[in-house]
Amino acid sequence: MDTILWPLKVAVAWVMVYIHKFLVLVGMHDGSGAAWVLSIVGLTIFVRILIMPLFVRQIRASRGMQLMQPELQALQAKYKGKKDPASKQRQQEEMMALYRKHGTNPFASCFPILIQMPIFFALFRVLANLEKVAEGVYPGHISIGPLTAELAGDVQASTVFGAHLSDSFMNTDDMTTKVVTVIMIIAMSATQWYTMAQLSMKNMPESSKNSDNPMIRSQRVMMTVMPVFFAFTGVQFQIGVLIYWVTSNLWTMGQQFYTINRMPAPGSEAEKKFRARENAKRARKGMPSLEEEERAKAEAEGTAPTGGQRAQPVRKNRQKKGAGRPSGAEGRSGSRPDDGDGAKTGGAGDANDSDNATTGGGGSSRRPGGLTDEEIARRRYERRARERKRAAARRKAQNKKRRG
Template sequence: MNNLNQNNGMQKRMLIMTLVVFVFFIAYEFLVLKPQQEARAKQAEVEKQQSQNAAPDVTTTDTSIQGAPTNNNMSNSISSLSSKAVGSSDIITTITTAKNRILIDRLGRVAQVTLLQSIYKDEEGKEIKLFEADQLRPLEVRFANTDINNKAFEVNYTTTAEVVDATKNVQKFTLTQDIDGLVLTKDFTVYPDGHYDLKVKTSQKEQFFITNGFRPNVLADMYADHGVYVKQNDGTMELTSDEKLDKIKSYTGIKFVSNFDRYYATVIYNFDKSLQVSLMPDSEQNPQAFVHAQGEIDFSGYMGPKNFNDLKALNPQLTDVIEYGWFTFIAKPMFTFLQFVHTYVGNWGWTIVILTIIIKLILYPLSYKGMVSMQKLKDLAPKMKEIQTKYKDDKQKQSMHMMELYKKHGANPMGGCLPLLLQIPVFFAIYRVLLNSIELKGAEWILWIHDLAEMDPYYVLPILMGVSMFIQQKITPNTMQDETQKKIFQMLPIIFTFFFLWFPAGLTLYWFTNNLFTIGQQYSINKIFERQRAAKK
């Protein structure tokens, strides 16, 4: 340390920095990302109204996938598809499984997927549909040969089954398209759990591309990532978020490609044969995935919720479809443990409470050291002030005597912040787990909380969280001398309460429970120090 502030103020600045990180993280998403998202949604609506009868513009001049992404001749009937309904005259096959209903249109594409399980409902209590209007459709085929590609969008497919009932048994059917003698077939095998196997081949060895379509657009909010996620053969995961792709990006050796929003995904995967995938930006720099093929290709697919157990049942590697961000290495095992606790508790709300308690117990040694250090610094505050006053003109002696004081009393000016800093990755991991876990959707807790994935409708939890944060602040030793710093800290419970009003109830429950146990820990340590002080008198 070279001066007074570095000696006495480092601990304060570290604590401020930690809290500022939290505030910035929440404020940036609420004040910057959300307005941007709303503005984009309004602009998209305007553009949609201006071009209701126009085909989506997904052209490119890139020669690495020559001609494949050209779509100028796409049928106008598809561009007019509603996100809530699909024109029955355009549908050639309706597939019903135990978990979803899949509509195949006359160009052999997935026009819509409707989730049939009762836990998946929209805000109006209706069945959730994964795709919006005027979006690139899953399983659309495009040819490298421009002439063939243009003709393909003018020729309807034929089907061997208009109705496929796979609710109880595996079913097979075939789609066929005859493009001036070039015959393309899609052989489907559909399973009751909602996933499918698909083999696509052409009668002549033509290069073509099959797309995963644009991601589901059920819940693409400011809190979670959405875009395209790929897993490579070496296990590496790579995310391309919406509005972040400015040029075509190609991969070889891909195990799966997932187009996803917060809770839902469409996935193409093959764990036996590697896939070659290119991502192409649309007009808004959103990624669109195209799987390369030469004559034929086979793979499996899934369109639905990113439910951990459902994905694991298909293939354990598919659980990587669930994206937790930077702290995946902590978040994924944490979710596994959360699942384990839930198997015994049976309620996700109480599971979150128990998980919070367990985490607090594990981190208790760190928290205890930090709290003890803060208490010692509080007790030393008068002596620190004396040294500051006595050696105000000699910074070197001031630093030396400060260090001697700390050493004599076993105080660490950084001791109160380091434990807090080390807990930041844990917090963000829990944040991502609770944010991305569709298992919380529709999960009730107590009387007024009917969905832990949604905000508290009566703001009870955010207010309780703010009150608990205020109490925690009041009983925590504070050695700050600067009045501005004190005022900032006094405002934090209000600021946090404001932002948590719109947070998922499950996340707010975690924070509130964490505050309660921190209050208990701090209170007990305060009592211990009070008895020690009384004994010395």
């Protein structure tokens, strides 16, 4: 294994040594001590910055998996009970098409961990061979890259709460080292569990959290299995490796916290809190809420659901007879053009402005009064903005009066 991992071991040693040199340059103690502990923390941060694009891809894939859950469940219901090879093949093909449609795959969330595993094992082997490097008996090499015998001795002598970086629970009889190892294993398992729970508990739509959802079932299994796996294997890890893994988990927690708060998944609990925060900020500035802005945009684009009475189908001969003749509220009440602000003119109000189009000929895109949907939506938006601004000014004046 050392032969296979040698290039990575040299890279790990290079990063640790030069981070240590930088820490000494800014005033930390040279030789054994905290600078070598922080060099492992620096190695972790360096690796996480390098794999940042994979984290972004993981978040996008996770969001795509969440958004496709209703379609995936419908597909599973479609082929439920069909065990013949042809049905299974069609189900697999439709499922892969669904993954391509949403730009995701079920393995994207594993990429950051898989990429880190070789680095993790390389650090494990560097720390395991410190004694041989320090004594000059490392087979085939006198150093690991820039990690010379003298520096290896300094790393080996460095401690965390009295436990040496190269010691593990299984290779020492020192009780202090065993206690520190157990505490760090608990911290590693707890942070691993929480990083997985953040995605499934806070950043997933409520509709996807039922037990029939295979994604939820797999995530719950992973939330249980991964921390237990690390708890049992952690007794073999050196203190330095445990520092690396705890730091990596804390970094992941911070990344996820930022992402969930700034870019939550649609329909999730995190999105509700995000909208509440944004709407409160907008209200203080006299701006429309997110919902109002989205509704105005949808109305302007003609994609908003329309209210009022459903238009009944008309035969072709009756369409020809009615061509060019006003219909609906305009024809019955003789409504006059309005200014788009919703003022009632001749019996046609705000609802008629937005929902009752003239149907002469082939169905014009203009409303009564000659205004387009976009113009009506823009004027309504401007009117509401003015009302919010006046309301904010009144609240400000009232607050000032109360303070005075």
